[in-house]
Amino acid sequence: MYSYTNMLSTGASTMRRSVMRDLLKLTADPQIISLAGGLPANELLPVDEFRDCLNSVLKREGANAMQYRPQYRPLKEWIAGYMQTLGVFCQPDNVFITNGNQQGLTILSRLFLDPGQPVVIEEITFTGIQQATSGMGAEVRAIPVDLLTGADDAALEEAFRQYPRPRFAVLIPDFHNPLGVSLSAEKRSRVAALAAEYGVPLIEDNPYIALRFEGEALPPIKAYDEQGVVFFLGSFSKMLAPGVRLGWIVAPTDLIPKITVLRESIDLESSALMQRAVHEFVQRGMLEPHLEQLTFENLMRRDTMLNALEESLGSVATWTHPEGGLFVWVTLPEHIDTTEMLQEAVQRQVAYVPGSPFAVAGGFHNTMRLNFSSVTPPVIREGIARLAEVVLSHC
Amino acid sequence: MYSYTNMLSTGASTMRRSVMRDLLKLTADPQIISLAGGLPANELLPVDEFRDCLNSVLKREGANAMQYRPQYRPLKEWIAGYMQTLGVFCQPDNVFITNGNQQGLTILSRLFLDPGQPVVIEEITFTGIQQATSGMGAEVRAIPVDLLTGADDAALEEAFRQYPRPRFAVLIPDFHNPLGVSLSAEKRSRVAALAAEYGVPLIEDNPYIALRFEGEALPPIKAYDEQGVVFFLGSFSKMLAPGVRLGWIVAPTDLIPKITVLRESIDLESSALMQRAVHEFVQRGMLEPHLEQLTFENLMRRDTMLNALEESLGSVATWTHPEGGLFVWVTLPEHIDTTEMLQEAVQRQVAYVPGSPFAVAGGFHNTMRLNFSSVTPPVIREGIARLAEVVLSHC
Numbered sequence: 001m002y003s004y005t006n007m008l009s010t011g012a013s014t015m016r017r018s019v020m021r022d023l024l025k026l027t028a029d030p031q032i033i034s035l036a037g038g039l040p041a042n043e044l045l046p047v048d049e050f051r052d053c054l055n056s057v058l059k060r061e062g063a064n065a066m067q068y069r070p071q072y073r074p075l076k077e078w079i080a081g082y083m084q085t086l087g088v089f090c091q092p093d094n095v096f097i098t099n100g101n102q103q104g105l106t107i108l109s110r111l112f113l114d115p116g117q118p119v120v121i122e123e124i125t126f127t128g129i130q131q132a133t134s135g136m137g138a139e140v141r142a143i144p145v146d147l148l149t150g151a152d153d154a155a156l157e158e159a160f161r162q163y164p165r166p167r168f169a170v171l172i173p174d175f176h177n178p179l180g181v182s183l184s185a186e187k188r189s190r191v192a193a194l195a196a197e198y199g200v201p202l203i204e205d206n207p208y209i210a211l212r213f214e215g216e217a218l219p220p221i222k223a224y225d226e227q228g229v230v231f232f233l234g235s236f237s238k239m240l241a242p243g244v245r246l247g248w249i250v251a252p253t254d255l256i257p258k259i260t261v262l263r264e265s266i267d268l269e270s271s272a273l274m275q276r277a278v279h280e281f282v283q284r285g286m287l288e289p290h291l292e293q294l295t296f297e298n299l300m301r302r303d304t305m306l307n308a309l310e311e312s313l314g315s316v317a318t319w320t321h322p323e324g325g326l327f328v329w330v331t332l333p334e335h336i337d338t339t340e341m342l343q344e345a346v347q348r349q350v351a352y353v354p355g356s357p358f359a360v361a362g363g364f365h366n367t368m369r370l371n372f373s374s375v376t377p378p379v380i381r382e383g384i385a386r387l388a389e390v391v392l393s394h395c
Numbered sequence: 396m397y398s399y400t401n402m403l404s405t406g407a408s409t410m411r412r413s414v415m416r417d418l419l420k421l422t423a424d425p426q427i428i429s430l431a432g433g434l435p436a437n438e439l440l441p442v443d444e445f446r447d448c449l450n451s452v453l454k455r456e457g458a459n460a461m462q463y464r465p466q467y468r469p470l471k472e473w474i475a476g477y478m479q480t481l482g483v484f485c486q487p488d489n490v491f492i493t494n495g496n497q498q499g500l501t502i503l504s505r506l507f508l509d510p511g512q513p514v515v516i517e518e519i520t521f522t523g524i525q526q527a528t529s530g531m532g533a534e535v536r537a538i539p540v541d542l543l544t545g546a547d548d549a550a551l552e553e554a555f556r557q558y559p560r561p562r563f564a565v566l567i568p569d570f571h572n573p574l575g576v577s578l579s580a581e582k583r584s585r586v587a588a589l590a591a592e593y594g595v596p597l598i599e600d601n602p603y604i605a606l607r608f609e610g611e612a613l614p615p616i617k618a619y620d621e622q623g624v625v626f627f628l629g630s631f632s633k634m635l636a637p638g639v640r641l642g643w644i645v646a647p648t649d650l651i652p653k654i655t656v657l658r659e660s661i662d663l664e665s666s667a668l669m670q671r672a673v674h675e676f677v678q679r680g681m682l683e684p685h686l687e688q689l690t691f692e693n694l695m696r697r698d699t700m701l702n703a704l705e706e707s708l709g710s711v712a713t714w715t716h717p718e719g720g721l722f723v724w725v726t727l728p729e730h731i732d733t734t735e736m737l738q739e740a741v742q743r744q745v746a747y748v749p750g751s752p753f754a755v756a757g758g759f760h761n762t763m764r765l766n767f768s769s770v771t772p773p774v775i776r777e778g779i780a781r782l783a784e785v786v787l788s789h790c
Contacts, residue, residue: 001622001623001647002591002594002622002623002624002647004647004649004650007507007562007594007596008506008507008653009505009506009507009508009509009562010509011505011509012505012506012507012653012657015653015656015657015660016656017652017656025465038463039462039463040462042457042458042459042462043458045457045458045461045462047453047458047460047461048453050453050461051449051450051453051454054446054450054453055446055449055450058442058443058445058446058449059446062437062442063437063438063440063442063636064437065638066440066442066445066636066637066638066639067434067435067437067440067636067637067638068433068434068632069638070420098662099494099662100662100663102659102661102662102663103661103662106660106661106662110404110406110407111403111404111407112402112403112404112407113404114404114405114406115510128659128660128663131659131660132660167402167404196397199397199402201399201402227396227397228396228397229397237463241461241462242461242462242463242667243460243461243666243668244461244668245662245664245665245666252396252397252399254399255399257412258403258407258410261410261411261412262406264497264523264526265410265497265501265523265526265527265530266497266498266501266661267493267494267495267497267498267501267662268495268523269640270640271638271639271640271666271669272637273639274666274669
């Protein structure tokens, strides 16, 4: 058989396997308590409601819902209205529908980035953001993230000052993945102003904003954007269900035609059926009760996790205090390497994601990401108890 | 507002609007008979059957069908079995599920191509193939296509001989878009042998193979591939419905992990729900009767179109004789420019796609692509009559 070892593109040959995906397989073992997920809870997904919506759409629209179709205007209208409730002035013509935020990142990278050019990302960030930047040939400038107030705005300005100017920056302002922290209101206004001042497009990756269960809602960075330099990425994956594979970009109208052509070149379009079914779901008012239940449950689960951490690891570890989203970030004593410790944890039948894969420039070997949304409170307690046993055996 | 004119990537600033998409909008006017589509007929889509499948899957699997999930193994198994019926030796582990062939092309381009490197494509080819090659920075080597036997194998070898070696080649062997021609059996075996001899991956873009309505079925190029150098791209868009947004790549097993990581970096995954619903559809035996009806109708429509062409334009034009698929390619007298003539045609309330957008290296100004699958026979007759009026006014 042919060997492709020397025939792959630079990007393909340097691309790393996704640690999260590997963990997902590992934790298919039902004996293992997985705190490694990034999923909404199965039991909280609105399956029957969404099935109703699919049926209505197919009965009403028939083949129209199964064809190649332009993006579904009523869904864009709903999204524009939703963005306005978040404080973002936005028209349907500013909205471009994607298959989720990873595709949004891919499209915006293709739009702005040539290989070798600089981009700014957070030094701890979702691996998908690394794939859509350094994985596409960008030279990455990483900025620190404060565990209470989010990305370092002074470091962002410093990165913006350097030549050549970055092609764009990516921040996760709400319930950061993996950190769980949110960008402070002052910093939101500041980073929007910096993007405008230096003329650097700022990508706001915000799939979790609807999942706030505590504290005052903060406007998206996009709400502070008067110059059209902030690109908001929103997603139905966490607010409705990952299986719908839909999200959106909010962008200046004059860039929508370019975005449209780029997206067509990647995979033509999003499912006409899914667009209509998701619109049916939100139009029928099914989203609000769903989010209410989801955030109510997530709050209990976060409390359960933080309490369990306090009881069992309060003396040796620190962690973030997320007001929404899915994740808590835990920092263990300096001498512990969470990547090495993972084997032991899996033997003890509990899994987490080590911090290293999120660390753009290395370091953070003694950190981990824990997910509280996809497991029930009793399971969280048992999971943290097992994890604490493993950690404490190293202390 | 901020101006992005000088900030776009090289790829984004050179990417052209899709003529097909623009035509799609233009032809939303119900007065216009569109022979410009690339769609299956609305009235032939299996809407109720697919709705049944969605319901069964959601009732049976519940939230499992709405989550982030690994690729659905039973669908891969069915695809592997289907490939075997086409004469391709194939295991489920050779199958990677995509959102359709455009995504398959994007993934394989990312896998093999660095900007500036050469690839080989047909001199007349689907615009999406141009976007996934030259649109991603490839230097294109275009080879001629014979209107009776398909791509020129001698020219392919010539393009393979040159240094640097092409990173890959793309051919559409069955019911070519836009030409309607199929690659002869001799050439299939020959191009597979050439790919192996020169070590150039050959991408077989084959979304139409199930849509043969006449003549002997020819094995895919992949059936002649003993070295694992041919990559088969298959799609449910034309054999089931575009709205399912699913297709597949058949590739050597040792490349599947790289393909998986690349695809995750682009948009994570295909809808778990759609994968299960499509599997339900094929598993219940709904595909065969659907294809039978579809090809029966398409044959009548093709006959209607070729007869109408013969009657009204037989003395001035020539065209291909497709044995399946969706398209006929028409060549008009040399002095006619079909791009210029399109305005007149639209005024006469008929639309087609001019040949120029498909012409990789220019030329073919007197050609057009006609679609016979998405309109009924009486409409085809009326459409060709209108078109003939316009054409004959130039003769």
